[in-house]
C-alpha cells in the first residue's frame with residue numbers, strides 16, 4: 001500500500017485499529033438473516049435509540065441504507081427532491097431510478113447549505129394524473145460535496161413543518177451526522193426526530209471498516225429488511241462487523257473534534273496564502289474544499305502536484321479540490337499538508 005505524508009482523499013480510508021480488530025474478533029455472532037446475531041441487534045438498537053427512532057437495520061453501505069430509505073417512501077413514478085450536489089443524486093449511480101423507478105429533481109445551493117425555499121420550490125402534491133407527485137425530501141448532513149457543511153436545525157425543522165401536512169416524507173442522509181452533532185452540539189435525536197428515516201455511516205469518520213445503519217419505525221424497518229434481502233444484502237454472521245461499529249461509537253465519536261480542528265488549521269493557512277481559495281468560517285467539520293481556480297490552477301493538475309509531495313486529495317470539480325481529515329491523519333501529517341498546499345497555492349500553474 002502506498003504511504004502518503006497525509007492521505008486526505010477521504011475519511012473512508014481509515015483502517016481498523018488493533019483494539020477495534022480485537023473487539024471484532026471477540027464478537028458474539030449468529031445468523032442475522034434469521035435475526036439471530038446478537039451483536040448486529042445490539043448495534044441496530046443502539047443507533048436507533050441515539051437517533052430517537054424505534055428500530056434500526058444494519059446495511060453494508062451508506063448507499064444501500066439511503067436506497068432502502070428512499071424505496072420505503074417513494075413509489076415507482078413518484079419523485080424525490082434533493083440538493084443538486086447531494087450524494088443520493090450525484091454518487092449513487094442513478095440507483096433510485098435504476099432499482100426503484102423513482103424520478104428526481106434538485107434545488108441549487110451554496111455549499112450544500114439547506115435553505116427551506118429550495119425544497120419548497122419543488123415539492124408538488126395533489127396534482128392528480130397531470131404532474132409527478134413529490135413523495136420525499138432528502139437532506140444531507142453534513143454535506144459532503146458542499147465541504148462538510150452542517151445543516152442548521154432551524155432550517156430542517158422549517159422544511160419538516162412545511163412538508164408534514166402535505167404527506168411528504170423526509171429522509172436524512174446522515175453519513176456524517178456524527179460530525180454535524182460534534183460540531184454543532186445539537187443532540188443526535190434532535191436531528192433524528194425531524195425525519196421519517198435516517199441513514200448513518202460507521203465507515204467514515206468513525207473508522208469502522210464497513211457498515212451503515214438505517215433507522216425508522218419498527219414497521220418501516222421490517223419492510224426495509226425485506227428489501228435488503230431482495231437486493232441481495234441479507235448477511236449472516238456479521239456481528240463481526242457490527243462489533244467494529246459498536247467499538248467506534250464508544251471510542252471514536254468525541255475525537256471527531258480533532259479532525260475538525262485540523263481541517264480548520266489547514267483552511268486558515270490556505271486562506272492566508274491564497275485569499276479567496278477558501279473562507280475559513282465555512283469550514284465547520286472535517287472537509288475542506290479549496291477553490292484552486294482563483295490562483296490559476298485547474299484541479300487535476302493541483303491534485304497531481306500535491307501527490308508528488310505525498311499529499312493525496314481529490315478533484316471535485318474543474319477548479320475545486322477536496323481534502324478530508326480522519327483517524328489516520330495526525331498533527332504532523334496536517335503540517336506536511338499545509339506546507340505542500342500553501343507552497344502550490346503561492347505558485348501559479350505553468
Ligand SMILES: Cc1ncc(COP(=O)(O)O)c(C=O)c1O
Nearest residue numbers: 061062063064087140144173175
Ligand atoms: C453523504 C454520503 N452519503 C452516502 C454515502 C455512501 O456511503 P457508501 O460509500 O458506504 O455507500 C457517502 C459516501 O461517501 C456520502 O458521503
